Amino acid sequence: MDHKKLIASALGTVLLIAGSAVAQVAPAASGNTPASTLNQGYxxxxxxxxxxxxxxxxxxxxxxxxxxxxxxxxxxxxxxxxxxxxxxxxxxxxxxxxxxxxxxxxxxxxxxxxxYASRYVTVLGEFGTPGILPVDRPYRVSEIIARAGGVRATAGDTVIVRRSNGDELSLSISAVASGGPLEDPYVSPDDKLFIATAANFYVSGQVGAPGVYKLEKNMTYRMALARAGGVTDRGSMGKVSVYRNGKKVKVDLDAPVAADDSIFIGERFF
Missing domain, CATH: 3.30.1950.10 (wza like domain)
Known part of the structure; x- marks a missing residue:
């Protein structure tokens, strides 16, 4: 499967990887690999x-x-x-x-x-299999994500590429998966790639599916309620309460949701 399709699929269906999140070293190339198949420019x-x-x-x-x-x-x-x-x-x-x-x-x-042991990149955070990946040729960020098992369900939509010289790139994973060379640059040996855990929000009360949800970019409170199955017949859009850091806050339903917001839908009066 094409590596970009793999990442796009991971973003859509969200790849869940069993096992520890502790960094693991990726296996090196097999010693039985014929020399003719190896990268002569390494x-x-x-x-x-x-x-x-x-x-x-x-x-x-x-x-x-x-x-x-x-x-x-x-x-x-x-x-x-x-x-x-x-x-x-x-x-x-x-x-x-x-x-x-x-x-x-x-x-x-x-x-x-x-x-291959001397040239590698390190992948950390919400990759499917965090660890160390040997680089025997130029790889784009999308290829590294694919080699590292895609992204986890808890992953945010940004991958940080920290160069060995201290420079840092912040790339949208969605853009990396579907964009061109500018959105999907090459990595270099000793680069570190990091994907943070996505921010969440919480919905409870009179909605179709109360629970914890991944916060998406520019998501409004109306969109958040729709994601949680919408308001039930017993609920009321006039009974929306938002709690942030333990305190009730007044919000516009068309405003963006903040990380860790707790949204509660109360019952309507009949």
Missing amino acids: LLGPGDVIEVSVLGQAEFTTRQPVQADGTVTLQYIHAVKASGLSVLQFRDQVARLLKQGGFYNDPVVIVGVAQ
């Missing part, structure tokens, strides 16, 4: 695990982590710089060193990433 960094082989040379096949100093230890050529290089650049460097050392003539080197 920039390597400490913690990544790479597979290196030479075509037709079974003895030169290995899986090694990128060390804290940014190097990878390989047969014959020992410590080779990897951090900051793309997979393609590292491949070409290994081929050059093997040829210069006289180990192989024109070796065909194959490099793949078995585990």
Whole structure:
């Protein structure tokens, strides 16, 4: 399913994810993934695990982590710089060193990433599965939301993107799901994405469906009552009381509802 359709569906039907809201680390790419399917433009960094082989040379096949100093230890050529290089650049460097050392003539080197660990974004709050997501290529915000399991029923309609340089974007999730590149920008490694819990309001008394409801942008008291099933035959629009922070307040029914407002509909006099 297209990732934008997934998010739009999550907003419409609201995706409920069972389990703890505690951040979970997303699984890394499978070590069995063929090298040909991996992103060759990915920039390597400490913690990544790479597979290196030479075509037709079974003895030169290995899986090694990128060390804290940014190097990878390989047969014959020992410590080779990897951090900051793309997979393609590292491949070409290994081929050059093997040829210069006289180990192989024109070796065909194959490099793949078995585990992505050095480049990731963090998703927090009301995502379906909060945690850490590896980024092996450029991803848009909508793709990250889809990879993180959509949004929960309790999610607000805004996703905050905090860049590693301190810049911050506030994006409408609805616009991200249906908009273009401006509404759905790319994330960068080390970005943090946060979705806050939606504000609620409460409706009780003579309405069709008393309960707790998610507060939507620009929702008026009339709209809130309609959301709660409308006023019953026993209720009266003249008996609307609104309580805010424990105190009764006077409101216009066409005014916007405030977060945590409690709306009570009393009975009409017959």
